[in-house]
Amino acid sequence: MTQLPSSTDRKMGLVIDLDTCVGCHACVISCKGWNTENYGAPLSDQDAYGADPSGTFLNRVHSYEVRPAEGPAQLIHFPKSCLHCEDAPCVTVCPTGASYKRVEDGIVLVNESDCIGCGLCAWSCPYGARELDQAEGVMKKCTLCVDRIYNENLPEVDRVPSCVRTCPAGARHFGDLGDPESDVSKLVAEREGMDLMPEMGTKPVNKYLPPRPKDQIEDQIDILAPLLAPVAEEPKGFLGWLDKTLEKL
Amino acid sequence: MHPAPSVIIFTTLSGLGFGLLFFLGLGMPDVSGWVAFVFFVIAYGLSVGGLMASTFHLGHPERALKAFTQWRSSWLSREGWCAVIALLVMGLYAIGLVFFGQRWGFFGLIGAGFALATVFTTSMIYTQLKTIPRWNMKLTPAMFLSFSLAGGSLLAGQTSLAVPLLLAAAFVQAFYWWLGDKAFATSGTDLGTATGLGARGAVRAFEPPHTGTNYLLREFVFVVGRKHAEKLRIIAFVLAFMVPVLLLVLPFSHFFAALAVLSHLAGVAVSRWLFFAQAEHVVGLYYGKR
Numbered sequence: 037m038t039q040l041p042s043s044t045d046r047k048m049g050l051v052i053d054l055d056t057c058v059g060c061h062a063c064v065i066s067c068k069g070w071n072t073e074n075y076g077a078p079l080s081d082q083d084a085y086g087a088d089p090s091g092t093f094l095n096r097v098h099s100y101e102v103r104p105a106e107g108p109a110q111l112i113h114f115p116k117s118c119l120h121c122e123d124a125p126c127v128t129v130c131p132t133g134a135s136y137k138r139v140e141d142g143i144v145l146v147n148e149s150d151c152i153g154c155g156l157c158a159w160s161c162p163y164g165a166r167e168l169d170q171a172e173g174v175m176k177k178c179t180l181c182v183d184r185i186y187n188e189n190l191p192e193v194d195r196v197p198s199c200v201r202t203c204p205a206g207a208r209h210f211g212d213l214g215d216p217e218s219d220v221s222k223l224v225a226e227r228e229g230m231d232l233m234p235e236m237g238t239k240p241v242n243k244y245l246p247p248r249p250k251d252q253i254e255d256q257i258d259i260l261a262p263l264l265a266p267v268a269e270e271p272k273g274f275l276g277w278l279d280k281t282l283e284k285l
Numbered sequence: 286m287h288p289a290p291s292v293i294i295f296t297t298l299s300g301l302g303f304g305l306l307f308f309l310g311l312g313m314p315d316v317s318g319w320v321a322f323v324f325f326v327i328a329y330g331l332s333v334g335g336l337m338a339s340t341f342h343l344g345h346p347e348r349a350l351k352a353f354t355q356w357r358s359s360w361l362s363r364e365g366w367c368a369v370i371a372l373l374v375m376g377l378y379a380i381g382l383v384f385f386g387q388r389w390g391f392f393g394l395i396g397a398g399f400a401l402a403t404v405f406t407t408s409m410i411y412t413q414l415k416t417i418p419r420w421n422m423k424l425t426p427a428m429f430l431s432f433s434l435a436g437g438s439l440l441a442g443q444t445s446l447a448v449p450l451l452l453a454a455a456f457v458q459a460f461y462w463w464l465g466d467k468a469f470a471t472s473g474t475d476l477g478t479a480t481g482l483g484a485r486g487a488v489r490a491f492e493p494p495h496t497g498t499n500y501l502l503r504e505f506v507f508v509v510g511r512k513h514a515e516k517l518r519i520i521a522f523v524l525a526f527m528v529p530v531l532l533l534v535l536p537f538s539h540f541f542a543a544l545a546v547l548s549h550l551a552g553v554a555v556s557r558w559l560f561f562a563q564a565e566h567v568v569g570l571y572y573g574k575r
């Protein structure tokens with residue numbers, strides 16, 4: 037089944053707001069917490085308490101500095117998990133059929149009992165969204181919390197991905213990006229949501245909302261400026277003479 | 286990319302082995318009986334040995350048979366099929382030559398075709414990856430095929446063919462390095478497109494997501510050997526092509542021929558090491574690395 041479906045009924049995915057993300061990594065922890073004890077093999081750690089710890093995560097938060105030609109630099113926190121691409125190369129390269137995209141909701145999943153751990157799907161993903169678990173030897177990736185979003189044993193408020201439920205800043209939104217009337221689609225339209233590496237032709241479902249332009253410091257000070265404006269624009273008397281003399285030097 | 290020994294051994298040995306099978310299938314050299322037996326043992330040793338080595342990097346080698354199911358979409362699966370068909374058909378052909386002194390040319394032709402197809406499908410596993418601009422070039426299959434033909438003709442003792450094929454492979458190799466060095470820059474992918482923030486200014490990786498390493502960095506971001514890349518290129522080029530060609534144009538001796546094969550093998554292995562070690566995956570950009 038590693039041929040991609042020509043279209044999916046829905047396009048479930050995440051919208052990540054780079055403007056509001058505060059870089060707290062809460063989504064990283066809640067993702068690991070939920071997914072290590074639910075769908076599929078646990079997310080193992082190696083040498084967790086030793087000198088060289090590393091482990092499997094499905095979601096990681098980078099931080100970037102952007103320096104515009106003018107104005108101050110900006111720090112942007114950047115969560116990254118599987119984008120559930122429409123044209124997912126990680127699905128078509130898989131030799132076993134373990135990696136697949138669901139027709140009903142577009143979620144890209146790995147059937148772990150079929151995975152031979154060849155790693156090729158991770159090679160083909162431009163976003164680093166797949167990690168081969170070192171203990172299990174199978175490929176792990178974001179499941180869009182498929183075991184939460186339809187789970188009727190959970191209270192309704194919890195039927196969203198763990199990372200979305202956890203984010204204290206409300207920077208992660210979940211919904212059907214194939215439905216132009218959905219909240220997430222409206223949000224993307226309003227905020228000009230963007231694709232990562234569009235040149236790769238993967239057509240990601242997840243969208244990123246660009247940071248809003250920062251207020252300029254000058255403008256802010258202007259609010260009080262009338263009150264603070266100097267009374268005498270031109271120095272007079274001795275100071276005026278000093279000013280002129282110094283300027284001539 | 287991490288230059289895992291298993292994939293270097295695999296692509297080097299099986300490329301050579303399937304190259305030899307190709308020439309044997311065409312009846313070059315036209316051997317039978319014991320001599321044919323020795324040739325086929327060498328060819329199968331190299332190709333099957335290479336294929337076995339490739340399973341070492343699998344997380345679950347015991348499920349390897351499942352890899353035959355997705356030939357409609359996956360080059361890795363197609364490679365598996367081509368290899369098995371080539372080995373089976375050439376096996377029949379070999380039985381004819383070794384035990385019956387008969388050349389069943391039909392099997393030979395089919396086997397030769399699938400032997401080359403195996404090398405081609407192997408190369409397509411790498412070529413298809415847009416994430417690695419240095420591999421995502423038409424020249425990648427050309428390189429794998431030209432290496433395999435050059436090495437195969439060398440092993441098959443086809444001196445008059447081996448010299449031009451070695452020279453052709455040398456040319457492809459040089460061209461591949463020249464184009465490959467520019468591939469990442471011309472791919473148009475940088476941290477700006479990776480984050481979507483490029484239009485706002487210069488983007489710099491400020492803080493990585495974690496202090497330690499991870500699977501992605503171990504597998505995709507390999508910078509250790511790049512420092513010596515130029516020297517290794519010269520070594521690979523001299524060993525793989527120059528030395529064998531020189532030895533072949535000298536008056537023929539079995540010792541020189543064997544030396545030419547060993548030198549070629551070592552040179553191709555170094556070239557393959559560079560093929561992996563110098564390949565930069567775009568995911569490195571997210572970590573501020575290449």
Ligand code: SF4
Pocket residue numbers: 117118119120121124125126127144160161162163164165166177238
């Ligand atoms: S982000 Fe990577 S793993 Fe996820 S669907 Fe796209 S290519 Fe596949």
Ligand code: SF4
Pocket residue numbers: 129130131132133134135146150151152153154155156157158174175
């Ligand atoms: S690692 Fe598993 S899921 Fe990925 S391509 Fe290989 S078999 Fe398929």
Ligand code: SF4
Pocket residue numbers: 066067068070071094095117118177178179180181197198199200
């Ligand atoms: S949707 Fe679930 S699996 Fe995916 S990043 Fe969020 S918490 Fe992790």
